[in-house]
Amino acid sequence: MPTGSPPPFDPADPLGLDDLLSPEDLAVRRTTRRWATDRVRPHIARWYEDGRAPVTELARELGELGALGMSLEGYGCAGASAVQYGLTCLELEAADSGIRSLVSVQGSLAMYAIHRYGSPGQRERWLPPMARGETIGCFALTEPDHGSDPAAMRTRAERDGGDWVLTGRKMWITNGSVAGVAVVWARTEDGVRGFVVPTDRPGFTAREIRHKWSLRASVTSELVLDGVRLPADAVLPGARGLGAALGALGHARFGIVWGALGAARDCFETALTYAGEREQFGRPIAGFQLTQAKLADMALELHKGLLLAHHLGRRLDAGRLRPEQVSFGKLNNVREALEICRTARTILGANGISLEYPVLRHCGNLESVLTYEGTSEMHQLVLGKALTGLEAFRG
Template identity: 80%
Template sequence: MTASPKLPPFDPADPLGIDELLDAEDLAVRDTVRRWAVRRVLPDVADWYEKGELPGIRELARELGELGALGMSLSGYGCAGASAVQYGLACLELEAADSGIRSLVSVQGSLAMYAIHRFGSEEQKQTWLPRMASGEVIGCFGLTEPDHGSDPASMRTYAGRDGGDWVLSGRKMWITNGSVASVAVVWAQTEEGIRGFVVPTDRPGFAAPEIRHKWSLRASVTSELIMDDVRLPADAVLPGAVGLKGPLSCLSHARYGIVWGAMGAARACFEAAVDYARTREQFGKPIGGFQLTQAKLADMAVELHKGILLAHHLGRRMDAGRLRPEQVSFGKLNNVREAMEICRTARTILGANGISLEYPVMRHATNLESVLTYEGTVEMHQLVLGKALTGLDAFR
């Protein structure tokens, strides 16, 4: 008889053995970003969140640039040219620290830099991308408006030609990085359809007041963009994008990062719940020894690692050039929704301590309320999948 192969030990941190799907470079990227987040973000993020600020954001951006995390999956122009899976692993580790840090990276790389990289002129790429990749320049992405969130086709921001120039007017809302950005990619109606513009934020008529009184993404800079007859040269327009397909493709790229990032928030809450359950005693023993607590932990682990496996699968499809927008919607819908449930369940295990900033659970839970909405609400992703499944359009 042939002897049965010796099974590897069960790893509570990786119960499905997903790490075996990663190569040495993948693991190195993940571990490098994790070490940075643990050292640079975790010691202070609770205070940042409580105060509703992200101090030293420019220094953080430069450090993230040194890590190669900005525009990470883009090639050339100082970008790291990492795989989609490696970018996803970085998003997971950043959001395990805080959603606001992952949002900083996502908006910089997957929205502003991606738009310039994919749709910009060579001059625009050379002017902006190397400095954005290094973190010297922070960018933002202006699509959502005060009255037009899920329906960007109805945007009111308008750019018209005036001689050889463009004149841009309108407002954008809920813009991550807006108040600290040196460049904004702004989408506007024109006579030719929706176009994207590369807007230096020091232009006369441009303002970006910060939005205050947030109870989610508090360790993040969120702003309104106000354009009042901002005059731009003819070459400010992104030549490769006409219509909604341009900004929507940027959003799809950013949503992919969220598929991974949401699992980072979920993992942080799950780990906090496991640690707490092992040490918190009630009725004479650790609460982790009670059946109901173990049932909660088992369900959380199943959904967490299913979500990571889903993210990994979508990453491999993206690397192969086979990832469809509907599949990204599938991932965001599932992973953010399950991450929120994991956070809520973790809160019940921690009891009253679950609402304290001494633990990460409530911070992640409130952050995920924003993640659930931005880059497409639950309802929009349900309708994307509904249309794909039935062939019938329920949007209008």
Template identity: 80%
Template sequence: MPLPPFDPADPLGIDDLLEPEDLAVRDTVRRWAADRVLPHVAEWYESGELPVIRELARELGGIGALGMSLSGYGCAGATAVQYGLACLELEAADSGIRSLVSVQGSLAMYAIHRYGSEEQKQSWLPRMASGEVIGCFGLTEPDIGSDPAAMRTYAKRDGGDWVLTGRKMWITNGSVAGVAVVWAQTEDGIRGFVVPTDSPGFAAPEIKHKMSLRASVTSELVMDEVRLSADAVLPGVTGLRGPLSCLSHARYGIVWGSMGAARSCFETAVDYAKSREQFGRPIGGFQLTQAKLADMAVELHKGILLAHHLGRRMDAGRLRPEQVSFGKLNNVREAIDICRTARTILGANGISLEYPIMRHATNLESVLTYEGTVEMHQLVLGKALTGLDAFR
């Protein structure tokens, strides 16, 4: 039997590992991103605004991309691999678009789906799955990042109600959200609260002057004695296990998504190297450029293989948080290196918004930090490898 031809777009034949349903999901999201995001994203990035976020959310709900790995309540019930493929295609367009989907599905919806009451699920999840309601997830605070146990936001009982006070920072979707899942200290430990954003005392001013994730809505959450009914608390979890499990689910999407940004930069570099001529021939014909392209391809497709492996483990119920840390640490770090190398191939053109490379590179600087910094994931793995806790 003759060998199949070498495919520069899939040099390891990873597509052979995908089922027809997986490919259909990937192609649907890729077509949507090509039609609705790529023609406009440079303009959104340059202006620092995402003016059509509500429209995009409804469209994403229409193709089943919001909360897609959850079951019931209008969610698609997709596999982890299918969700990962969607994240890859969304981030190949822009990290801000993938963040919109990740925060909606893997943080806000996941928290309600896993830990919420049946009434909370029925009330919020169908509208969030359709994109009618956008959600956000409030954990990080102005002075509290990697140590969420030290959060200062608190909720106290007042008769049959809860009164919530505090601030959250760097919250994706915050200013456009209809519901916020907010984590707070209580006399019983850290609890999650489902907070309608039209509640008196709740405000979500948008954060401006960002140099990364500019095609994304990022906000502060300010809660000044927000009164909530007794049933606003998520009944299914107490302690940091709740928010950390949500973050692990979202980090899994980043393992795939970061490879989307890397793929966009790699493909741009390959196309440019084949057409840009210097010294009388395309720069892709020079050894140093080919060495760069070869190294980029190796790390890109190793990263996709890693993401696929973790997805299969998640689908089998065998994915550990330490393995997610492994994936996020490796793939985001390698994606940044691929972007920087691609920029060198384009030379000065690499900093222009006519090409996606600098946009992806600056976005990935945020992806590197959010949902666990490099250092935190190194320490997670260090503890797993040695049995010794070096966090404190």
């Protein structure tokens, strides 16, 4: 039996989860947290209110930080572990979901697709400047009429001599109107294929979607491909069928499993501090039973979610993570993160709706995180199929 006393209880780490992290993991977390604290937090309320953030400038800084494509090997990428990537997503989303989305789409969707499915020439051309943040990428799968059912996409790529000609529309595309390259998924006579599309090609236009009430510090766009002509080598040679696109989405969803908990942690810490300072009936509201019950339940779900994220990260690093397990993580952690943020809002009362505090901003962002890259209902059905062996997607 071990001897001696256990360490003091730490409200910021009640389960002692930092014991699961290596010195390298802690260094990555510390570096990302410092950047987010210095570079994002002082400005994020204004960016959110204005509906604009300096995305191209932030991308270069994130490239210098090593956060873009950080779990990929070679081509200027950091080659970090899955857990280190997860910790980075958590710290970025603790500042704002829009900043994490920038990193996720750049590294886990656009760069991952090129790295995993691209030719040597495509990798050499695009990945180094994307890792530096000099070129921003986007991932164009969702269409105006096809979100949860991408197999029904209408965007087509047709051969014309030695070229490909792409026609169609894509919707809700993060980074779309600031991207220098788009990974576009289109239907061909041989099934769904992926294409690397420079955004300066004639016929390619991107319109930023405004008037959003969520992810306001993120660029979201509609893409129109009107006869975009591409050379034969624009196709991703390793991407045959919709499974390739879904594979990239699975990689990005892993980052969401961690990132959503960053928003939850920020709301929990805000509520805990506020409850200790806010007085009603002659004492801090943290001293009332109902407030303590809320804080205890928030801490339970937050740190259970972190345990789940750590477990999935170790499985990914070991090459043992299944898509159904990623669905398990996204479904649980985003759903519980949103509930934590909503509960924090009740503790802050009227102050909870003010941009002076981060709580309702995180709530609004997580409403998008809840449904993008697979709605909660779709992940329930993924798990339902895995549990029963029966597919219920089409009734």
